[in-house]
Amino acid sequence: MTKAPVLTPQADDFPRWYQDLITKAELADNGPVRGTMVIRPYGYGLWERMQGEMDARIKETGTQNAYFPLLIPQSYLTREADHVEGFAPELAVVTHGGGKELEEPAVVRPTSEMIINDYFSKWVQSYRDLPLLINQWANVVRWELRPRLFLRTTEFLWQEGHTAHATYEEARDFAAHIHRKVYEDFMVNVLAMDVVPGRKTVKERFAGAVNTLTLEGMMGDGKALQMATSHELGQNFAKAFNTQYLSKDGKQELVWQTSWGSTTRMIGALVMMHGDDNGLRVPPRLAQIQAVVLAIKGDEAVLAKVRELGDRLKAAGIRVHVDDRTDTPFGRRAVDWELKGVPVRIEIGPRDLENGTAMLARRIPGGKEPVSLDALVSLLPQVLEEDQALLLKQSRERRESCTTEVSTIDEAVEVAGAGGWARIPWAVLGEEGEAKLADHAVTVRCLVTEDGSVPDADDAPGNVAVVARAY
DSSP states (O other): OOOOOSSOOTTTOHHHHHHHHHHHTTOEEEOSSTTOEEEOHHHHHHHHHHHHHHHHHHHHTTOEEOOOOSEEEGGGGGGSHHHHHHHGGGOEEEEEETTEEEEEEEEEOSOSHHHHHHHHHHHOOBGGGOSEEEEEEEEEEOOOSSOBTTTBOSEEEEEEEEEEESSHHHHHHHHHHIIIIIIIHHHHHTSOOOEEEEEOOTTTSOTTOSEEEEEEEEOTTSOEEEEEEEEEEETHHHHHHTOEEEOTTSOEEEOEEEEEEEETHHHHHHHHHHOBTTBOOOOTTTOSOSEEEEESSOOHHHHHHHHHHHHHHHHTTOOEEEEOOTTSOHHHHHHHHHHHTOSEEEEEOHHHHHHTEEEEEETTTOOEEEEETTTHHHHHHHHHHHHHHHHHHHHHHHHHHTEEEOSSHHHHHHHHHTTOEEEEEHHHHHHHHHHHHHTTTOEEEEEEOTTSOOOSSTTOTTOEEEEEOBO
16 A cells, blocks of 8 residues: 655645645644644744844844834724824734723724834933934734745744834834844745835735835745835834934934834744655755754663764854654654754664764755765765755745746736746736735735845836735
């Protein structure tokens, strides 16, 4: 009899494959309240690595971390009309506390523009207080009607940055800097994800913003996923909260602001962009375990060598785990590590020890080969970098091969319906065409220039719309 696959094959049912992998790689479980999730240790380890890499990049901009309350007075949300309208359908509202009805209902934060701006208006008095650069690592709640683990959950983890500046130009440039030097740099160089940086259309941009910059990734089934966004808020929130500063000229001026965020959705992207029918494939620069050293049998000499090699690899700066659970069958352990996407497995048994070798299994390109035990420590960094580069290359090749230049709305719908992306001149599509795409569950993911850079304006000559079906 043919052995049943561990995971539903992607080609048979991509959503089922995704759910199988989330479960069997022990990334997350559904929470007790519909739409919530429990992030398991291996999944949370991925998030911790993402946090660390992004937090370092965020702090390089001069931004500092802070924390603001989870509960926000409901009245705060009425101060910026577009913002409250955009979030109204997703709000969770607390009406009772301590056994009594609250005098004013509190909203569980869907985002923190409102409460942070209330404090910005207190903290900013003079041009000397600017720029004010704050980031928060937190959870948010947006009531989700069609939940899917990591991609759309009622509660999720994220970072949200909020800044105030003296001029429009400073705010614009800071939002762009976060977009490219924090988010894009992290996604390309750590997550090994080929992403398209662009500008959201008026219809798609953040509620209350004057411009939204986005990074869009193509998943394994050809659908798009919004990876992170950076917003120019103009003076909309400054007007709502009267956030002013005394300029060098002695005049009261409103500040210019930005906000920007990325979420645990990136774990879902990691699964869907790099995963295959055997499980996850984790980029080596991200992996909390870059190499696992497995003892095939409980031979004392084998166990000693496995532990000694683990110590040598750790001393060389490689994030390593020693698997000496020889009471669990080797085959089951190997499949488990393959599911979890650990970049490299080093397998050692009695025969390997006799030959002075180990079996090196590379998760990303696949395949195994015997390698001298003495050469492993010096060889592994090169192997990990090669595999990091290969993931990025495969991601880019998929996007390029599945993106089609089109000249009509019908062609764009056809391409997106077949699981690809289409590029169509914005002058041809426009807002009317964008509405027609929506009738076919297709959206404009972003606007780019003809050469793929980020446009300076929504209606700049030569703008191209990247359209696709999306998660």
